[in-house]
Amino acid sequence: MAEVTNEAELLKEKANKFFKEKDYENAIKYYSEALELNPSNAIYYSNRSLAYLRTECYGYALADATKALEVDKNYIKGYYRRATSNMALGKFKAALKDYETVVRVRPNDKDARMKYQECNKIVKQKAFERAIASDDKKKSVVDSLDIESMTIEDDYVGPKLEDGKVTLQFMKDMMDWFKDQKKLHRKCAYQTDKLTICGDTHGQYYDLLNIFELNGLPSETNPYLFNGDFVDRGSFSVEVILTLFGFKLLYPDHFHLLRGNHETDNMNQMYGFEGEVKAKYTAQMFQLFSEVFQWLPLAQCINNKVLVMHGGLFSEDGVTLEDLRKIDRNRQPPDSGPMCDLLWSDPQPQNGRSISKRGVSCQFGPDVTQHFLEQNKLDYIVRSHEVKAEGYEVTHSGKCITVFSAPNYCDQMGNKGAYIHLRGSDLKPDFHQFTAVPHPNVKPMVYANTLMQLGMM
Numbered sequence: 001m002a003e004v005t006n007e008a009e010l011l012k013e014k015a016n017k018f019f020k021e022k023d024y025e026n027a028i029k030y031y032s033e034a035l036e037l038n039p040s041n042a043i044y045y046s047n048r049s050l051a052y053l054r055t056e057c058y059g060y061a062l063a064d065a066t067k068a069l070e071v072d073k074n075y076i077k078g079y080y081r082r083a084t085s086n087m088a089l090g091k092f093k094a095a096l097k098d099y100e101t102v103v104r105v106r107p108n109d110k111d112a113r114m115k116y117q118e119c120n121k122i123v124k125q126k127a128f129e130r131a132i133a134s135d136d137k138k139k140s141v142v143d144s145l146d147i148e149s150m151t152i153e154d155d156y157v158g159p160k161l162e163d164g165k166v167t168l169q170f171m172k173d174m175m176d177w178f179k180d181q182k183k184l185h186r187k188c189a190y191q192t193d194k195l196t197i198c199g200d201t202h203g204q205y206y207d208l209l210n211i212f213e214l215n216g217l218p219s220e221t222n223p224y225l226f227n228g229d230f231v232d233r234g235s236f237s238v239e240v241i242l243t244l245f246g247f248k249l250l251y252p253d254h255f256h257l258l259r260g261n262h263e264t265d266n267m268n269q270m271y272g273f274e275g276e277v278k279a280k281y282t283a284q285m286f287q288l289f290s291e292v293f294q295w296l297p298l299a300q301c302i303n304n305k306v307l308v309m310h311g312g313l314f315s316e317d318g319v320t321l322e323d324l325r326k327i328d329r330n331r332q333p334p335d336s337g338p339m340c341d342l343l344w345s346d347p348q349p350q351n352g353r354s355i356s357k358r359g360v361s362c363q364f365g366p367d368v369t370q371h372f373l374e375q376n377k378l379d380y381i382v383r384s385h386e387v388k389a390e391g392y393e394v395t396h397s398g399k400c401i402t403v404f405s406a407p408n409y410c411d412q413m414g415n416k417g418a419y420i421h422l423r424g425s426d427l428k429p430d431f432h433q434f435t436a437v438p439h440p441n442v443k444p445m446v447y448a449n450t451l452m453q454l455g456m457m
Contacts, residue, residue: 008038012047019051022412027051042072049081052357053088055387059359061085076102080112083119087451089359090266092123118450122269141288150187161188166249171217174246175209178239181440186281189242197225197308197420199384199392199403200260203234203272206439207407208243211419214434218247218255225300227384227403228260228310228343232271233410235446236439238280241289259296260310261343261360261385265332275447294330298342305379305427312345312383312400313372314338315353315362321376335360346386347400366396373399379427382420391418391433401429408436410444 015030031048038044049064065081072078083098099116106112152160159173174184196215201208216222230244231237247255261267268274268290277286299309301321313319319338333339344361348354351365369381380399387409393402407417421430445452 004037008034008041008044011037012044015047015051019047022054022414024051024054028055040071042068042075042078045071046075046077046081049085053081053084056088057357058085058088059355060357062089062359076105083115084451085359087119087270090270092119092126095119096123115451122449141284141291152185152187156185158182158185159188160185166246168217168250171243171246171250175212175243178205178236178243179209181442183280184242186285189281189285195223195225195302195422197227197382197403197422198405199227199418200229200406201226201234201240202229202262202406202409203231203237203240203276203444204406204436204439205234205236205239205243206437207405207417207434208240210434210437211405211417215419215432218251220251220254223251223254223256225256225258225308227308227382228258228296229262229384230257230260231273232262232267233444233448234406235272235276235442235444237273237276237447245292256300257296258300258308258310259293259298259329259343261333263293263296264343265290270449270452272445272448272452275449279447294332296329298327298329298339299324301378302422303425303427304377306382306422307376307378308382309342310383311341311343311361311385312347313364313368313381314341314345317368317371318375319372344385347383347395347402349395366399369396369399382429387413387415388418389415391416392420392431403431407434 011030011034015027015034018024018030019027028048028051031044031051035041035044035048045064045068049061049068052058052061052064062082062085065078065085068075068078069082079098079101083095086092086095086098096116096119099112099119102109102112103116158177159170161170177184198211212218218224224247226244230241234240244257248257262271262273268286273289274286277289299307301307307321315336323338324342327339329339333343341361344356344358346356346358346363347369348363348365351367353365353368354363356362373380380401382401382403384403386402386404388402388404391404391407394400395402401420403418403420404415405417405419407415409415416433416435418431418433421432422428423430
């Protein structure tokens with residue numbers, strides 16, 4: 001017995017080393033092996049929970065934290081881990097309950113009390129928003145804007161719209177202006193033979209510029225599709241989204257944007273976009289972004305052959321393209337159903353479906369993909385949503401492609417970025433990889449919720 005325990009400890013130490021090196025997949029592997037030898041060790045579950053948090057597998061992280069507390073209800077880190085997992089999933093009341101436990105057990109722990117107070121503030125804010133919400137149809141922020149009365153000051157020397165319209169020269173000037181970390185005037189901000197598909201960009205503005213440098217600026221002959229998660233985490237999300245919206249206005253039929261799970265209020269509150277917009281502009285502008293995000297398409301079908309969505313396929317069989325067209329997308333996504341799945345689900349190697357590692361939607365296997373494609377007469381799907389070491393991944397016998405376009409994600413993952421070219425009548429995918437470029441010394445998550453900034457993620 002002692003020999004098994006010692007072997008488990010060695011595996012834990014090996015996992016800890018990989019964790020420090022930010023190799024979270026191997027850390028999870030060796031924590032799992034340690035748990036196979038000693039499944040009654042709360043520390044192993046807690047450590048693996050944190051590794052899952054770092055890889056955004058919030059559902060698995062929550063399960064491990066819960067298991068740690070089942071093993072040892074007095075293990076305080078277990079309550080921390082479970083609270084963090086619930087915060088990441090937007091389950092603020094559940095998180096608050098665990099923070100209350102920690103504060104009760106450790107009343108002199110300043111860090112615990114501060115996290116409790118921050119979480120409590122969010123819960124009260126949510127309750128207040130529900131209390132003042134009207135049953136009447138919500139009035140659009142646009143109705144309260146008076147853009148004509150906004151004056152551009154004489155000392156503003158940045159990009160200006162030409163007769164109120166976006167031009168290519170305006171877009172070039174604006175990208176250079178953002179590159180120098182300057183702010184677009186609010187009046188301009190409010191108005192604002194292949195297809196290239198890009199995945200998550202997550203506020204990494206300088207990597208977005210690099211994509212345009214490598215692949216050319218968008219145009220009528222160089223169309224783009226950006227597959228969601230434009231904002232959050234990276235601290236230049238405002239610059240990213242204004243650039244993308246600008247090109248959408250300039251080339252409405254040749255520049256396409258799909259909604260990701262981070263184009264939602266809960267995620268924006270936690271992971272930085274709301275804070276960034278308020279810091280650089282106003283709360284009113286964030287409300288306008290929130291409205292616009294709700295109108296973004298959830299999926300795009302290319303030449304009746306390829307379906308592109310941010311997350312993936314569905315928790316139930318039988319979903320058709322016509323069903324997707326009927327989704328009421330002008331809202332915050334529900335916790336289940338096709339809209340949720342399009343934004344949140346992930347593929348898995350084994351057949352069938354399983355509980356999501358994220359704690360939202362599901363994971364779907366090769367048989368699910370094959371059945372969906374056959375029913376809808378499609379060739380394959382393209383999705384994003386997951387960091388991939390090479391920037392892309394082809395699974396399910398070539399029928400499910402993942403593309404991720406934020407290299408060295410959050411300045412720590414070391415991954416490549418990628419984009420895809422679709423050409424010809426068969427739309428055969430052609431993959432292009434790239435690495436991260438330098439950016440100003442502004443770290444990711446600077447504008448995120450205080451709890452996220454504390455290194456809990």
